[in-house]
Amino acid sequence: MDIEIPFLIAFVFLALLLRLIRSYITSSRTKPSPALRLPPGPWQLPLIGSLHHLLLSRFSDLPHWALREMSGTYGPLMMLRFGSVPTLVVSSAEAAREVMRTHDLAFCNRHLGVTLETISCGGKDIICSPYNAHWRELRKLCMLEIFSQRRVLSFRPVREAEDIFSAGSETSSTVLVWAMSELVKNPQVMYKAQSEVRETFKGQDKITEDDPVKLRYLQLVIKET
Template sequence: MMIMILLLCSVIFFTILYFHKQTTRKKGKTPPSPRRLPLIGNLHQLGRHPHRSLCYLSHRYGPLMLLHFGRVPVLVVSSADAARDVLKTHDLVFASRPRSKTYEKLLYNGRDVALAPYGEYWRQMKSVCVLHLLSNKMVRSFRDVREEEISLMMEKIRESSSLQLNLSKLLANLTNDVICRVALGKKYGSETDFKKLLERFTRLLGAFSVGTYVSWLAWIDWIRGLDGRLAKTRKDFDEFLERVVQDHEDGDGDKNDFVDVLLAIQRDKSVGFDIDRFSIKAMILDVFVGGMDTSYTLMEWAMTELLRHPNCMKRLQKEVRTICKGKSSVSQEGVQEMNYLRAVIKETLRLHPPLPLMVPHESTQDVILRDYHIPAGTHVMINAWAIGREAATWGPDVEEFRPERHLDSSVDFRGQDFELIPFGAGRRICPAISFAVVLNEMVLANLVHQFDWRFPVKCTEDQTGVAESTGIAIHRMFPLYAIASSTT
């Protein structure tokens, strides 16, 4: 009897093994993978700075590398050519976003634009965003807001001329004030509770959820308090946004900001489908999440590199001051002529993309990618930080800050050139590129036009270095301190 059972088990085992091999052969090979541990897979290899760890792993395993974060297969893309295959050749297959407990709890269960799954709802919301909130016409309409807030920041710097300034804080406050006025109609930066809430929100967005990748260990998120912090932060931010929306409904509805525009669309049903309250609040959250941290981070890194490279600073100042000679500030028209300014921004985005791993994608069906079989449900991380350091594209001095490399190059960051994709590409490209770029150009041009800058005399490597923070958006680990001297 025992022998019969053993024989039956053997037949079943080899039958399963045979069909598994046949299925694998039909599906094809998978991308190269580092060895993984039981249960957690390759999670232990991410380190404090995953974009760096994954870049180093790609040097060994190639530009398409398959990892496993717990139960989840993750394809890591680390070259421009591989990114083109994902975001252009197979754009539709990879157009969705993976589910995440953190994102769903904080962003109204995927009702925003940035993280909603690909489908009809996302297409409708994106059309509202592109046509009504972030069109070139709307970007131009907020010109006065940008100029007023930049002028106020310049006055603060002038009042502290020759004193040590926390430039990181100034740039963060400026970005917060501009976005609050554009999105909500007034500034909330002076309200300490709001600033703390916003910091808590962005910090939680980068929190690691064990349950997302190892479902049977989801209880750990509860034990360490993540679930409680997510619930409280969502409740607090929802109450804040509810007050903002209600204030707009009770106001005169003059359609000066994003909330007014969205409420008008909801009221008039002018886009052919209903927009509910949650969708309005989710889209406003997108403006903060997508615009606040990333914009000020880019300015912070640009000023860091210019201070570290005085020759680049002098060349940029010469360009700005020549074009704006005799003017007290830089206008939006003047910025259009500044080629070296654009080169500085491109080089900063190459070396310091604010979201180095970008927002993850997810495959919605099986696909063959460069002879590799990628199954449906695979998460995709595109390492923009690694792509910006490809020596084959950028040359042997790839680690150097050298804006001149962009002056004779047609490579741009608007999604057509995969060598530089800090805002993504394809269907899920960031719709706020124009809004972000105009603000960054105006701020940097005015900073170098009106002031000479230098590091404090007694400054440490922490202050002058490029050590990175942790989280989704990568800014400086330590605040940027500098001394401004007025040129007038």
């Protein structure tokens, strides 16, 4: 009985692996649509796609440097595949302007994995919903009922007690992590930022939403990040 269970697990895993490989081979043999013109990109492997190019790069610990190095070979627009997810990598200001301004409607939808699709009830909330009439109605309700000036001011005591919104915390935390990383690498800049904070709020027990405006140098650090 003890031998049968590991054997069964190994058999199920092997069957799933063979099925994935078979589906990949079948999809790769399917002729692409002649109207589909994809950007260039490195060669891919089954299941993992382009991940091995990042892991085997000399900048494997810095993925954004590895992507920049690849963009020197394949251009400012690259098509990679991280696992089963096709990913467009934009590496120049001109290409970013085309994606974010000229053709923003074509790129504004969020990819829904299994987890996000389950949490968002099939992409029906404002974060995961595709750009359509439903999303515009949700945005209108949020602007009128949640993010109006009156509502924002009424929530100010709560923000100061807790100075976070769960829906908007990811971007802020990411910027904070990068800013702290760069400050650690540049001790002189970190010392100057710390001195500004200590001098500006010297003797002050509580910091309000209006106080960070006084930190001119720290704002430059954040913008640079």
